[in-house]
Amino acid sequence: MSSQKIDLTQLNPEQLTVVKQQIDQELQHFTQSLHALNMARSKFKECIDDIKTVSRDDNANQNLLVPLSGSLYVSGKIQDNKKFMVDVGTGYYVDKSAEDAIQFYQKKVDKLNKESLQIQEIIKEKNQSSLAIENQLRIAAIKQHEQMAAAQKS
DSSP, rough: OOOOOOOGGGGGGHHHHHHHHHHHHHHHHHHHHOOOOHHHHHHHHHHHHHHHHHHOOOOOTTTEEEESSSEEEEEEEETTTTTEEEEETTEEEEEEEEHHHHHHHHHHHHHHHHHHHHHHHHHHHHHHHHHHHHHHHHHHHHHHHHHHHHHHHH
């Protein structure tokens, strides 16, 4: 998971700053990726909840509004509340039973949970690296200050 290790004590402050900027950029990228995964996971969980709601026996033959766009709807009626058209990707839709559709989306949620944990570990490592670099920058600044003070006394 983690990339190569760098001995921070061997780097000068300018090099430390460059490495910190790179790590901070990576950290930002992974944080954005985690956010996107969480949004996708929420969407799939919402699909599961919707399937469970629509497939209840008391929702058979119910009237509903079907969205055509973000603000345009047409009236519709549920013909079979136990069958769903599931978007399996790249514009392909498959008829699935309520159970199969829930199972399909649950697999997606489980996969995203696993990926989310991996990214959280990477973020944790990057945060630790960033803190270590900040600490090393402080040490370098103190040494530089002490050297300047010693030079002024001479």
